[in-house]
Amino acid sequence: MLTSLYIKNYALIDELNVSFNNGLTIITGETGAGKSILLGGLSLVLGKRADLSQVKTAEEKCIIEAAFDIANYDLKALFKTLDLDYDVHTIIRREILASGKSRAFINDTPVTLESLVALSSYLIDIHSQHQTQQLTQDDYQFKVIDALADNKLNLEAFSKELSVFKKLQKTLDELKLSKAELIKEYDYNLFLSNELNEVNLEKINLEDLENQYEELNNVEIIGEKLSSTKAILDAEGLGVIDQINTAKQELSKIATFGKPYESLKERIISVGIELDDVLIEIDNLEDNLSTDPQELERINSKLQIVNNLFQKHSVSEIEDLIVIKVDLQSKINDTESLDQTILDKEQEILKANEKLNQIALKISKNRKKVIPIFVSKLEAILTELGMPNARFKVDLEPTKQFVKNGKDSLQFLFMANKGSSFNELKKSASGGELSRIMLAIKSILAEYIQLPSIMFDEIDTGVSGEISNKMGEIMKQMSHKMQVFTITHLPQIAAKGNAHFKVFKTDIDDITHTQLKKLNEEERIVEVAQMLGGLTITDSAMAHAKQLLN
Structure with a gap:
């Protein structure tokens, strides 16, 4: 208040x-x-x-x-x-x-x-003759009937379910649109995915492949250089290893003369050991070195395929191709499973539709139940308000589609005089009649809800x-x-x-x-008396005013 x-x-x-x-x-x-x-x-x-x-x-x-x-x-x-x-x-x-x-x-x-x-x-509701036009609007007419029908909880439940239903419908429309687009891309995505799957990307080490290719492609020059290096190290009398051994012998003669000479001897020994290992490694590499044109062709082909994929997909790493492959497979799966997803969504919509229909039926039944009560109360009040011949009718008809407050259409019809026919309230009631009808309706509503x-x-x-x-x-x-x-x-x-x-x-x-x-009390008497008789207040006006106030 x-x-x-x-x-x-x-x-x-x-x-x-x-x-x-x-x-x-x-x-x-x-x-x-x-x-x-x-x-x-x-x-x-x-x-x-x-x-x-x-x-x-x-x-x-x-x-x-x-x-x-x-x-x-x-x-x-x-x-x-x-x-x-x-x-x-x-x-x-x-x-x-x-x-x-x-x-x-x-x-x-x-x-x-x-x-x-x-x-x-x-x-607060400020109500004037001008605002009685609200009475002719569908929203207000539903508000009146639903207040009497105690439909508040049902309407809240309906509104919640309608929101779910609309979201499901929107999702289904999007899925169907996506299906049309995905079908256009499906064949191409499948081709790209198969192309990537054939390469077995997860087992490719690009650096190893490139090294293998370089070795097989240059086997002759590798053999030649290994051989010449071996000759430099191991030539009898003149090879680096023999020269190192000679240097080791010379330093051994002075190693006891002090730590600097002992250190030089140890270092030359270490160099000799390292060179011996290098020579052994060269022997192993020479033993394993062989020409294999078929393997070279296989590796070259795989590298060419990978490089072509890099160029096609505008990437430079195997990991990037794997990500693309996973994404393509996801799109393919989505397309292949979309029919089932659409079917599942349609089933959800059917269940939501059934639930909405059940709630809408409750709302409609409650409305039908109270309409005769409402009409009877309204006509009784209108009779007291000087409209004894006024007749009211509420048309409630089912709709094919859900609306925001159920599945009904509602219309207030009015007949002011005997012999006339029912017509829409806004067409058949004058401004003064609408004011009295609104007052009557408000008084009825006050019995049912907190206004x-x-x-x-x-x-x-x-x-x-x-x-x-x-x-x-x-x-x-x-x-x-x-x-x-x-x-x-x-x-x-x-x-x-x-x-x-x-x-x-x-x-x-x-x-x-x-x-x-x-x-105050005396001032009220004077005010009511003036309303009765004008500025000149007579004894009779004062008496009448007191009578009204009492």
């Missing part, structure tokens, strides 16, 4: 700070006194676009702040979605700066207008005294379960309130100001 409203520097309001209680709150005032200004300020808090022209003094910022008690509104999940700290005493503030920019805050946290609108729709605070803005325009008295009774009844505000010109309605505020203008220093005052 709205607990307080603070307005500063807005339109004709310098500063206003007012508190509200539960129940039915009446707001009255002469035409042009500024009731629309009050509503305009409240609308800003609820997310209406700001306008610099609304600021009273352009050099100062405009502030509008509304406090709400939301303990009974079950809004913790919404606050979490909006990334806001939850507080049962929630304050919404709008500021219009001198620059024309506006800012919005929820519990001192800056928010966007979208977030403000998302929250405020749960807090936000509601402000009726002169929906009693053009209504007679007896009917206005009934309208007041309905509002009074609604206020037992929710906070109700009504802006009215009718004394019969004004007298029903738990609290009564008057909007009026004053001129101070040739400047007009709008003010709002809570009336």
Whole structure:
């Protein structure tokens, strides 16, 4: 419920700070006194676009702040979605700066207008004749019937399953599109994969292959050079090894003369041992050296294949080719298994479709069950509101496709007078009739769900005294379960309130100001008397006013 409203520097309001209680709150005032200004300020808090022209003094910022008690509104999940700290005493503030920019805050946290609108729709509903057009919209008509049908949990389950169903359908469409593309590439991918598989990439050591190729391709020059090297090392008398042995003998003669000479001898011995090993290795290499044209051709062919693959796939490492091979095999597998994947997905969709149909059937059954109750209640209230011949009909028809709230189409049909036929509500009901129908529907809804605070803005325009008295009774009844505000010109309605505020203008220093005052008991009597008889208050008007208030 709205607990307080603070307005500063807005339109004709310098500063206003007012508190509200539960129940039915009446707001009255002469035409042009500024009731629309009050509503305009409240609308800003609820997310209406700001306008610099609304600021009273352009050099100062405009502030509008509304406090709400939301303990009974079950809004913790919404606050979490909006990334806001939850507080049962929630304050919404709008500021219009001198620059024309506006800012919005929820519990001192800056928010966007979208977030403000998302929250405020749960807090207060400003209802005027213009807004009765909402009644003719499909979404609102479903909201009314589903509230009476207690379909909240079913609708939540349906919405969740519908989301799953749509995702599955999207995935299936993507799979079918992928299949068409993959089929085009399948043969080529299979050719490339087979080409890579034939090479047995995992067993190829490119460096070893290249070394083998160099050896086989140069076997003659290798043999020649090994032989000449062996001759240099092992030529009798003149070979390097013999020369080393001679040097070793010479150094042995002086090795005992000191450590430097002993060290030289050891080093020459080491060189001799190393050369002996080199000579043995040369002998082994010569023994194993042979020409093998077929092996040379095999290795050359494999190297050529690998190099061609490098060039084809724009890589330079065997590991890169292996990665490409794995990727190609994956694409081939995907293509080959896609039919089964599509079939599995179609089965999932069938199950989701069946589940959705089951939930939609529950929703539809609940709707059908409450429609006669709704129509009966509505027609009874409309009779009391001066529309005894009004007849209402709710057409509920199954749809072939799922819609966002089930599998039904819904239409409110109305017949105002005897002898006429049912027609769409928006085509057959006047503005005044729509206002009374909306009031009746709101009063019915209040029996079933927790509605936000509601402000009726002169929906009693053009209504007679007896009917206005009934309208007041309905509002009074609604206020037992929710906070109700009504802006009215009718004394019969004004007298029903738990609290009564008057909007009026004053001129101070040739400047007009709008003010709002809570009336005490005596002031209420005078205000209702003026509403009955005009500015000149007669004894009979005062007596009538007391009678109404009592």
